Amino acid sequence: MPNIRVLRDNAVRKGVKAHEIVRRAYLYVARNQTLPSPLRYQAMLQLNNFGRYSRPTVVKSRCTVSGRGRGIINEFGLCRYQFRLKALKGELPGVSKASW
Structure with missing residues (x-):
């Protein structure tokens, strides 16, 4: 929603x-x-x-999931927390967890 x-x-x-x-x-x-x-x-x-x-x-740039207005990554339209959650689940194309 x-x-x-x-x-x-x-x-x-x-x-x-x-x-x-x-x-x-x-x-x-x-x-x-x-x-x-x-x-x-x-x-x-x-x-x-x-x-x-x-x-x-x-x-104003806002997160499309949570509506938050700070810490937005404009390429994905997500705040940094939602970006992290989706990246860890593998839901973002071209983004993968770094392996050191």
């Missing part, structure tokens, strides 16, 4: 992906000094009307 944090993180990622192109266009217009100021002002207002889950800074 997924954690509520994982579900929220997935919703945030979908929202950011859905609004990314339009946000970038408005940011370009708002920051372009050569354009007239009323047009730039309208672009700023449109940026302010976007929802909470449209900003890419809201996205």
Whole structure:
């Protein structure tokens, strides 16, 4: 059963992906000094009307199993503890226990 944090993180990622192109266009217009100021002002207002889950800074790396937000190994999407458990069970492809 997924954690509520994982579900929220997935919703945030979908929202950011859905609004990314339009946000970038408005940011370009708002920051372009050569354009007239009323047009730039309208672009700023449109940026302010976007929802909470449209900003890419809201996205946080979280473990897909436990929902933990610290110690994430991004290649696998797991926190270090869950990574260790799955590696010891042999559930991760390309990862094996070291033999010294």
